[in-house]
């Protein structure tokens with residue numbers, strides 16, 4: 001089983017080691033990469049993500065800050081916080097933790113972040129560059145998946161990649177990246193979603209299946225091609241008889257598909273650790289280029 005695992009923690013550790021060196025070099029030349037995360041409200045899952053991001057960036061020697069705003073914060077106040085960070089030379093990356101409370105216009109907020117500091121690649125200018133094959137930075141989760149494919153020397157060229165899910169965060173940018181004409185892509189790409197009538201008909205022909213639908217253990221062995229590479233992006237809580245009362249599972253039924261796949265990411269310990277690492281990577285990249 002070990003030889004089939006795509007270990008996100010391992011790939012992440014390799015990248016973070018390189019990043020630590022790079023941060024040291026940047027600091028020696030007077031630049032400390034800085035990331036600021038804005039969190040509106042008290043959503044417990046978001047608070048955990050934000051804490052993890054802050055801890056990870058500090059470990060690398062970067063400057064890291066969190067702006068915690070109450071759930072009732074009005075849009076104008078949030079935009080003025082972003083204005084301040086847009087003009088702060090010590091802040092290289094701005095990340096607004098999603099989802100935002102319903103009274104705040106998410107699109108407007110994401111548009112307000114200076115594209116040069118958009119380390120999540122959500123600004124339309126950066127999305128456009130990505131689609132055109134000339135990316136500024138890559139969106140964190142899809143970028144982490146590409147790094148894992150590269151690390152394990154998984155061939156992408158000419159292979160059929162099926163992406164389940166079409167969100168702006170995962171599915172759409174993943175499809176855009178894998179269809180590009182370059183060494184880490186060149187795939188034939190199919191995107192399936194909730195309006196696709198027979199998902200198994202597509203997933204069964206996937207050489208590389210990327211599952212990002214948020215449905216616990218949706219993909220079973222009979223939906224997977226023999227020898228496929230499976231990347232499980234899903235993070236779903238299911239009830240469990242433990243202290244927390246839940247455990248995390250992916251969108252793929254790991255135990256069921258394991259005998260059939262050539263390689264697979266576990267949940268947790270697969271895509272998750274890579275997402276944060278790529279956020280740090282993007283912040284360091286921006287710091288290197290803007291100073």
Ligand SMILES: NC(=O)c1ccc[n+]([C@@H]2O[C@H](COP(=O)([O-])OP(=O)(O)OC[C@H]3O[C@@H](n4cnc5c(N)ncnc54)[C@H](OP(=O)(O)O)[C@@H]3O)[C@@H](O)[C@H]2O)c1
Nearest residue numbers: 165166167170193194195212213214233234235271272275
């Ligand atoms: N590991 C990480 O770092 C990381 C990062 C981001 C997200 N995630 C996880 O990845 C999962 C997806 O996240 P997301 O933000 O992309 O979610 P999302 O915005 O809710 O999008 C889910 C997508 O899946 C599709 N879908 C939902 N149910 C489906 C079904 N039964 N069959 C086929 N397609 C279905 C939806 O189709 P429609 O478009 O038709 O509605 C939508 O395109 C979640 O579990 C999330 O927690 C993990």
